[in-house]
Amino acid sequence: MTAEATAGTVVRTQPQIQSELMKSRVAAAMWFLVPMLVALAIVAGWPLLRTIYFSLTNTSLNNLYGGDFVGFKNYLSWTTLKSGRTVFSGLLVDPAWWNAVGNTLRFAVISVTLETVIGMIVALVLNAEFKGRGIVRAAILIPWAIPTIVSAKMWSWMLNDQFGIINDLFLNLGIISQKVAWTATADTAMTAVLIVDIWKTTPFMALLILAGLQMVPKDVYEAAKIDGVHPVKVFFKVTLPLVRPAVMVAVIFRLLDAMRIFDLIYVLTPNSKATKTMSVISRENLFDFDKFAYGSAQSTLLFLMIAVMTGLYIWLGKVRFDGGDR
């Protein structure tokens, strides 16, 4: 009887204990989240809302609080001339803007693709066992650890048309016949930017992928050896599917970053139409050209594009942020 009664009590009280535990867990989680949520609301949420609001006004830089609400005029407006022709104006028909969108997309796609491929190769090498692996792993992070401004300036000197080491090197090797203004020429500016960005960011990509590679159990590779799988096939059929979740998350981080690229281009190729990105052009309008509302509209559109792209990517790629599908 006693045993039965005890058992009954246990069964009855257990759910309550669990829910109390859950309650305190949820409460603890909330308290841990609050500081971050508050900080995010102050430094990201509020400025974002302000920017969106400014983009719907005719605010100018010297009178930030005196703007009038103008609706979507910054984005698109039209007037019908006496001749009956309708003239469109605004952001959505601005060729400079669309040039920047094209530059940004081209930069993002090419840089992220190459960084992923090279990062994967570097990660595979770093995942192999060899002497001095720890030192190499640390050394490879150096480009990423250098502040962008510093590395951009460093590269801009190396790429300089007058005294840059790269021109000197290429001339001596006979690769080029005369000095090239890598960052100033429209044809080579984007390539220069891409090279520097890939040099700088591949280590980050490699490290994220390496973390994923280290999650792949070793015995699976031994099973593949016994199955007689060719190493190349092992990569595509075993390794790649297993690190896919890690790669997807790494790509999304990089894609977000690449879409907002600003500092590197601002330092390396200022005012080059060939490399001007959305961030660069909106800063120009905001502060240089005194078209504060127009720049806000560009910033808003950039935000929307990144949001939509990220959403699509997560949805289409079935990205999971909880460490993969195993």
Place this chain on the structure above:
Amino acid sequence: MAHIELKNIKKSFGLVDVIKGVDLEIFSGEFMVFVGPSGCGKSTLLRLMAGLEDITSGEMTFDGTLVNALAPSKRGIAMVFQSYALYPHMTVYENMAFGMELAKSSKEAIKERVEKAAELLQITPYLARLPKQLSGGQRQRVAIGRAIVRDPKVFLFDEPLSNLDAALRVATRLEIAKLHHQMNSSTMVYVTHDQVEAMTLADRICVLRDGLVEQVGTPLELYENPQSLFVAGFIGSPKMNFLNGEIASKFGANTIGVRSEHIEIADREGAWKGKVVHSESLGSDSYVYVDIGVGGDPVIVRQEGTHLHQPDAAISIAPIPGKVYRFDKAGKPVRN
């Protein structure tokens, strides 16, 4: 079907010698079990046979062909890992079919082989599932199924049951025994640290210690005629009782060993008097731990049925004549 011969096989990892010269013959269709304490080199020896590690020196032949430098996939082996080693992103079917797909077998042939293996192991309902959706026992059966599909000459098992709970271990052990009967043309090599698994599954057992073969023989040979103190202590459960000193000298040995089932509770001449330390009743058997006042571990006595002994009660026990194993100083049996 493969006849495996190991001649003076050695393996070192850097400066550490793990296998120190193993000579062993495994006959076609035999179920050979490598058993030994952890660190004795049994898994390494199996991995050398699989080709997952390189042999440092010595010769290994399968059916007379030297395989020292042969890739694992060309040795005609299949291996079942302790940790299952299933491809986590493939379904059970894909896991089992992967090897055949790479060998460019026809779809029908693959399907037939996979389904047959699945039926044998009763995993047909799970063919479309991912490994993570299966229990440990089911995963291990899939791993065995993957091995069967390869239709190997040699099955290698690396502690396949150690990750399973006790009940599943017994059930899966039975599956493996059945598998051996059904596929009696395949040679099977099985590594375990559990001497019960070794005794129940093996045609022959190879006891390894410290990188060397201690003794090879059928389970009963090892049980009845251990060729060293080590084997005597390793085979049999509970562990054989060892006694030194005066008691042993009476038998003309440095150490004597008596299994718990070979000791009676009886007060006859030459009986050992002592007191009960503890007793365990398992239902079918009872174990009595007796301190006979010579130091060392208490002597374990096995009684059939349920018996209760109060701690500290006086008891006298005696070995069954002719069931006492005698060993010399070197741990080798005394012969005369």
